[in-house]
Amino acid sequence: MNTKAIEESEMATDILTLLKELGIKNGHRIDICCGIGREIPGASYKNMLPLYLKSRPSCKTNQARQIARPDLIVIDTQLKVVDLIIEFEYDTNPKNLIGNYFSVFMAEEYKPRNEKATYNLDASRTTHFLLTCLNKRGIKPKEQAAIEKGKAVAEWLELASGLLTGMAQFSKIKKAHALAGDDWQQMKTYFAKLVKEACPQMF
Secondary structure, X not given: OOOOOOOHHHHHHHHHHHHHHOOOOOOEEEEEOHHHHOOOOOOOOXXXXXXXXXXXXXXXXXXHHEEEOOOEEEEEOOOOEEEEEEEEEOOOOXXXXXXXXXXXHHOOEXXXXXXXXXXXXXXXXXXXXXXXXXXXXXXXXXXXXXXXXXXXXXXXXXXXXXXXXXXXOOOOOOEEEEEEEOOHHHHHHHHHHHXXXXXXXXX
């Protein structure tokens, strides 16, 4: 029985390839966290792509404003807008999934370390995904527990996000999806369908 989950670096590489195969338009850039991307050059900090709140008058440091650290971000370099945010996970601990999913909803901008430009999240464009994938864990109920828990959390997140998306007063996220399962190929196929529907401006 294989209980090892697919690595985040594998998910990142596969999604990078998939976005290119779907025909991502010129003018869009894909940034991947170096910490998971390995050979894929990351555009920002070694272990994060930082999302921030807007500056607060009382404390203007980036450390005070940083609110989330997703794994992959697609930006429109001409309009300076964030089109897609992805968090990869293989841990189905509900606390980790919920935290990684919802922290992004508070973000307002993406600011890579090595450039002066700031890229804004936009409630009419920005889409967020949480992709949680585990390998098959056997047929016994106990061996299925992590997978089923991950699916249950993803389903709840998908429902709950409807209350926060598409309304600028709550978040700068247009659409959000949480996917979990033990069939990575199936998940990639479903992701491709959803991302083309949610982010037509990218393709």
